[in-house]
Amino acid sequence: MAKVIGIDLGTSNSAAAVMEGGRPVIIPSAEGAGVASGKAFPSYVAFTKDGQKLVGEPARRQAAINAEGTIQAAKRKMGSDYKFKVYGKEYTPQQISAFILQKIKQDAENYLGDKVEEVVITCPAYFDDNQRQATKDAGEIAGLKVLRIINEPTAACLAYGLEKSQKEQKIMVFDLGGGTLDVTIMEMAQGVFEVKSTSGDTQLGGTDMDNVLIEYIANQFKRDTGIDLKNDKMAVQRLREAAEKAKVELSSTLSTDINLPFITADATGPKHLTMPINRAKLEELVGPIVNKCRHPMEQAINDAKLTAKEIDRVIMVGGPTRMPVIQQFVEDFVGKKIERGVDPMECVALGAAVQAAIIKGDVKDVLLLDVTPLSLGIETLGGVNTRLIERNTTIPTRKAQVFSTAADNQTAVTIRVLQGERQMANDNVALGSFDLVGIPAAPRGVPQIEVAFDIDANGIVHVAAKDLGTGKEQSIRISAPKKLSKEEIEKMVKDAEKFAAEDTKKKEEVETINQADNLAYATEKSLKDYGDKVSQTERADIEAKLNDLKTAIKDKNVDRIKKGMEDLTKASHKLAEEIYKNAAAKQKEQQGQAGGQSQQANEAPKEDAPKGDKEDIIDAEFKEEDDNGKK
Amino acid sequence: MEENKKNNHKAEEARKEAKTVTVLEADFNKIKEQALKADEYWDKLLRLQADYDNLRKRVEKEKADFVKFANEEIIAELLNVLDDLERAVDLAETKHQDLPAFLKGVEMILAHLYELLKENGIKPIEALGKTFDPNFHEALMQVEDKDMPDHTVMEELQKGYLLNDRVIRTSKVKVSKKIN
Numbered sequence: 001m002a003k004v005i006g007i008d009l010g011t012s013n014s015a016a017a018v019m020e021g022g023r024p025v026i027i028p029s030a031e032g033a034g035v036a037s038g039k040a041f042p043s044y045v046a047f048t049k050d051g052q053k054l055v056g057e058p059a060r061r062q063a064a065i066n067a068e069g070t071i072q073a074a075k076r077k078m079g080s081d082y083k084f085k086v087y088g089k090e091y092t093p094q095q096i097s098a099f100i101l102q103k104i105k106q107d108a109e110n111y112l113g114d115k116v117e118e119v120v121i122t123c124p125a126y127f128d129d130n131q132r133q134a135t136k137d138a139g140e141i142a143g144l145k146v147l148r149i150i151n152e153p154t155a156a157c158l159a160y161g162l163e164k165s166q167k168e169q170k171i172m173v174f175d176l177g178g179g180t181l182d183v184t185i186m187e188m189a190q191g192v193f194e195v196k197s198t199s200g201d202t203q204l205g206g207t208d209m210d211n212v213l214i215e216y217i218a219n220q221f222k223r224d225t226g227i228d229l230k231n232d233k234m235a236v237q238r239l240r241e242a243a244e245k246a247k248v249e250l251s252s253t254l255s256t257d258i259n260l261p262f263i264t265a266d267a268t269g270p271k272h273l274t275m276p277i278n279r280a281k282l283e284e285l286v287g288p289i290v291n292k293c294r295h296p297m298e299q300a301i302n303d304a305k306l307t308a309k310e311i312d313r314v315i316m317v318g319g320p321t322r323m324p325v326i327q328q329f330v331e332d333f334v335g336k337k338i339e340r341g342v343d344p345m346e347c348v349a350l351g352a353a354v355q356a357a358i359i360k361g362d363v364k365d366v367l368l369l370d371v372t373p374l375s376l377g378i379e380t381l382g383g384v385n386t387r388l389i390e391r392n393t394t395i396p397t398r399k400a401q402v403f404s405t406a407a408d409n410q411t412a413v414t415i416r417v418l419q420g421e422r423q424m425a426n427d428n429v430a431l432g433s434f435d436l437v438g439i440p441a442a443p444r445g446v447p448q449i450e451v452a453f454d455i456d457a458n459g460i461v462h463v464a465a466k467d468l469g470t471g472k473e474q475s476i477r478i479s480a481p482k483k484l485s486k487e488e489i490e491k492m493v494k495d496a497e498k499f500a501a502e503d504t505k506k507k508e509e510v511e512t513i514n515q516a517d518n519l520a521y522a523t524e525k526s527l528k529d530y531g532d533k534v535s536q537t538e539r540a541d542i543e544a545k546l547n548d549l550k551t552a553i554k555d556k557n558v559d560r561i562k563k564g565m566e567d568l569t570k571a572s573h574k575l576a577e578e579i580y581k582n583a584a585a586k587q588k589e590q591q592g593q594a595g596g597q598s599q600q601a602n603e604a605p606k607e608d609a610p611k612g613d614k615e616d617i618i619d620a621e622f623k624e625e626d627d628n629g630k631k
Numbered sequence: 632m633e634e635n636k637k638n639n640h641k642a643e644e645a646r647k648e649a650k651t652v653t654v655l656e657a658d659f660n661k662i663k664e665q666a667l668k669a670d671e672y673w674d675k676l677l678r679l680q681a682d683y684d685n686l687r688k689r690v691e692k693e694k695a696d697f698v699k700f701a702n703e704e705i706i707a708e709l710l711n712v713l714d715d716l717e718r719a720v721d722l723a724e725t726k727h728q729d730l731p732a733f734l735k736g737v738e739m740i741l742a743h744l745y746e747l748l749k750e751n752g753i754k755p756i757e758a759l760g761k762t763f764d765p766n767f768h769e770a771l772m773q774v775e776d777k778d779m780p781d782h783t784v785m786e787e788l789q790k791g792y793l794l795n796d797r798v799i800r801t802s803k804v805k806v807s808k809k810i811n
Contacts, residue, residue, distance in 0.1 A: 061801060
């Protein structure tokens, strides 16, 4: 079946996306990623003197030597009577846009290996009927059936899945591109978006920010060396690249260095440009530009007859909105956190693809697939949170794992269901708990208890524990896993990062204790079975070391436990030898031939304790029933 | 979920308004069975879709991990270049007088680096003296010239490169403009 694609036909860059397996993905332009603006391509069309037509990157690359044959920002003329005159020929803005759409069609067909005939195209919310019709015409000229023209801010909201919300929402879309700012206030009810107001600034964008940064660096260099780099085209080009790189880096780090060796030379020799720049400096430089964003936001909110407080969601569109200073500015102005998780450069095209799929009805329901915002797990021995379903897993989903008991003759286990990212159980949210009783008495580590998590499409969590030996089963249904607000979820994820080192240390302590406990248990068992095979003094030594370890475990002194384990292991070497000898002898007996080389006989407990080395049993065990009392 | 509630509500309304239809018990059972099947398939479809999505996430993660170490070999080789450059800088700091030997050393490092890149699929884009081609070249400036044919690359301001025949950086060039 032919795919329907969504197209972001932008003033400076264009991109397309398609639904793949129920989620939108960007279609890479044929020039490949890594060139200029990633997967999008510049909205340039050019005609060379010899009558060749160029679209996208190649058109931009020759713009400097073919100004009269190169057309950019045709979108600004859409819906007007303007004609582009190139080498004696005339083109309407629709025709120019059609060339861009044709390239998209071709790239998409190459990528998908299938015909592309139907599309959804986006346009600014302020486009009038004429401009919308012109956009549609452009599609028809390109040989495409335009299923719908949708507003860019609506597409951005769709990319974030806002249409799925049952609640009425007031949304601000802040779209800061290379050269324009568009602010749109929308109201969403029952999946339908209505534009309340639009405002913006057609002369404000990321390019201005690059320019002030370049200006600053060039001025500093001039002050230091007396050389004006702005007269040297190649130097400016390198400077521009370095400035853009610095700008991107300063979005995630606090300082960076601009290093341009051999940027120029004068009579005294080569000159290098090295300059540290920090985020504070960049923010100071772009401050006046950032401040210009205030008025359009005020105006849009006023025109919608709202106050900033009434805005429920803030969506950011466009590359420059990746800058923390912009995000902070908008967040401070509205008093709300911005939505995150979708690339602001891609979200309009992605949303258009979502709209295309909704119109075709092929993915309408599947689109409702949600993800678990936080991990789900159970508490295991020593208060550790063992995660079964990781955060961001798409639901419905099921995951099962086999656990065992922590003590001999333990006949019941408590399953405590946890939600959260922290490594220790008590730092997470407890969703509920239940007991599985009636487990036949057996040495610890032997019973196999399968714990299965199942989250259905409605987000309802079913947790079942089943004793694989007896088939006994017990389960719990958690209908509303604590509805946490976005802020709470964010805080939990952040906390997990913040306390990662601390938590890991705690968990390691618990693991050491568990390991020591296993060793003590195994040694005790070996002593009981084979104690008579070693000398009295050896036996006394092992028992003394064993007692030391047990007290260390009781005191929860990790250093002493580690030392105790080492000592005990050393002391029990003789015992282990006897066990192996015994096992080998047994084997020989059984096989009736000289085959003693198989030392690791099955029935010989290994020195390093039964580490749950049975298939499917992981090294995590439930707390003993009794332990639960203190929670 | 809300949607389900809505659906239930709708179903109830419909029940109130609908006419009663008589069907044979066998048919009714068949319909019921089919409805159950439909539910089962629907659930399976959703789970399959979610599985696909989770698989995609896993593949993405694996790809990211792979990329992290895929460059290991070339980076190990680059460390040698780094060593050589460090040696060169150390030597230059001692302010020795044998500049030609020093230059020769730097040239050797360059040749090594170039060889290394070549082995990894990097090829320089030819530009100088060629006709300007926007598929490989980017024009930064144009200079009028009487003798050169129009649109000839007169100067290569920054070299361009291909990685396995794909442009990873265009040549930044100065192009001629024929004047008569």
